[in-house]
Amino acid sequence: MKIAVLSGKGGTGKTLISVNLAAAAKDAIYIDCDVEEPNGYLFFKPVDVISKQVSIKIPFVSENLCSGCRECVEFCKFNALAYINNKLVVFDEVCHSCGGCVLFCPEKALQEKRKVIGEIQKGISEDVTIITGILNTGEASGVPIIKNLLHDSSLPLKSFTFIDCPPGSACIVMESIQDADYCILVAEPTVFGVHNLDMVYELVKLFDKPHGVVLNKCLEGKNPAERFSIERDIKVLGKIPFDNQLGMLNTNALIAARKDEKYKAFFVSLLDTVVKEVLQHATAINP
Template identity: 40%
Template structure:
């Protein structure tokens, strides 16, 4: 089973849920797809066993070029510009589709690898952690997220947990797409409700069933509860607004390790998921 964990906004507790759930369950592969700011490894404190580069193909112009400009006209992302006797390439804008080389009448465009990030693997007992790191300044997270998801091992009774980036943009859709179920983490505040609605609409569009975990329960109001009840969305778990949980978090300690009664609650959450 592949379970993704997402939210309509940042800071709701996705990684808190992902790491604690992984520690509570057995035989888990945890994928941190928040490649712009991965932090699951901070809480799992696992040793990196393998690092692999993530490359995309970008154009390189050779001496066959006659500066006809067809490549520049083809590129929807303006990664090439043809001026007098010169082709300028902007690799940061390139999406690696290879179309420019296909339309070139002189076979003057080669494709070379350009590293945009890495994928790292680590092991902690029966948890395999895979996470990506996007290079600083790179505009596109999707290729690194796809490289992380290529490592999925959905075999037998092994569970796969995907910690998605915040929001509802392309990196989030790339992360959750193909999941059997998505857990949305929210908080009982006006901002939490607003962004929860966006996330629910996104998942309904791509036809992924979902449930909700309410973090920092006890603050705010009851509008999130009313919304979930009206929309028929199950509330799988409530994590209270707790000083002790916050203190453990600030020390990089998953609270399921220090508050052992929570292990059974996370196992019950997993059993409550209905696909």
């Protein structure tokens, strides 16, 4: 069962919930798709870590073959190619590795080479397999790394896979949730939190993913995010209080579900609720 955890911005508690659900499930894989700023490994502190590089193909030009026709320049919608002073220039930093320029070049002056854009690290923390994607600083897109993370045939068979998505609703988030069986939306109980919740809510609706929301940092009184969820018939899976004890555990990069019986019970219960939601959805579409 693949469960994606996402939020409209950083700092809502997305990693807190992903990490603790994986720890509560035990027989699980945790995949950190927040490749620009991964931090799940700080909590799990995995051992026996192995790394592999992730590379993409980018074009390079054989100047003696280039006729200056500019067909490749006109084709590239990312402006990764320019013809300057009678010379074709390739801007590696904005190339999206589509390969179209190579196909369109009538002189076969363009070929492809490999460029390393980041790495994937794999390790173990108790019964949880930890997979972390790391994008090199300055690279245009983390999508190739996320594709490698989610389609790695060497991953062990586990009952649960938890996908810690990047914040927001951009293409890297879309790539992260494509194969998810269920999406957990994480939101703060503020008006600003409603705006961010709406972003990811519209995204999961677009992908037709079953979903529910966890409300984090809850205080007594009005909760605009809860009201938003009720009005749109979004299942409220759980509410996490604004709690100093949890804050201290999180600040010290400790996993609450492993250190505190109260929060262990909470995340086990949250996982049970999500499993029931997934099974109910599966039954609804395949009665």
